[in-house]
Amino acid sequence: MGIAKTPYTEWETAAVADPRAATVPQLVHGMSRIAAAEGPILEERLYALYARAGDLGRIYDHTRRRFTTALAHAVSEELLVVEKEVFGGQEEKVVRLPSQPSVIVRSRGSRTLHEVPASELAEVMMEIRVNHDLISREELFRAVLDEYELKRLTQATETRLTDILKTWLS
Numbered sequence: 001m002g003i004a005k006t007p008y009t010e011w012e013t014a015a016v017a018d019p020r021a022a023t024v025p026q027l028v029h030g031m032s033r034i035a036a037a038e039g040p041i042l043e044e045r046l047y048a049l050y051a052r053a054g055d056l057g058r059i060y061d062h063t064r065r066r067f068t069t070a071l072a073h074a075v076s077e078e079l080l081v082v083e084k085e086v087f088g089g090q091e092e093k094v095v096r097l098p099s100q101p102s103v104i105v106r107s108r109g110s111r112t113l114h115e116v117p118a119s120e121l122a123e124v125m126m127e128i129r130v131n132h133d134l135i136s137r138e139e140l141f142r143a144v145l146d147e148y149e150l151k152r153l154t155q156a157t158e159t160r161l162t163d164i165l166k167t168w169l170s
Helices: 024-038 042-053 061-076 118-131 137-147 154-168
Strands: 081-087 090-096
Touching: 024 042, 024 061, 024 090, 042 061, 042 090, 061 081, 081 118, 081 154, 090 118, 118 137, 118 154, 137 154
Parallel strands: none
Antiparallel strands: 081 090
């Protein structure tokens, strides 16, 4: 099929302050650097990339609260923008710099399909539908997987794509 997609820019892992002890400005600085490279980015991926760079394997509640506080501070200072995407029974927060568009259709890069913002997947689905107006739901989902160079349509992926389809394309 071949929808025109911008190449996904990976954040080049760099030293960051330990998220368990970093100050809010340090956390904001690190998160802003990640969002500059990978934004719009899902909040969970943003936290995971920062944590990995700070030598954390898993994000526990204390650290998650620190990230959330820093993100709220970054939003209040207009350094980052957070947009909530609600679809089906799911809710995701997409983080970006104020200068970045809300949606950029990109290649998958190192992201899993579940790390691609729903609004980005909705744009891909819309483009496929425009090009193939009589496509079935199953064919649409398979075409989305093809666009992201994936093969397996898992139950979780099917549920996510169904919710996106109902929310953005119905």
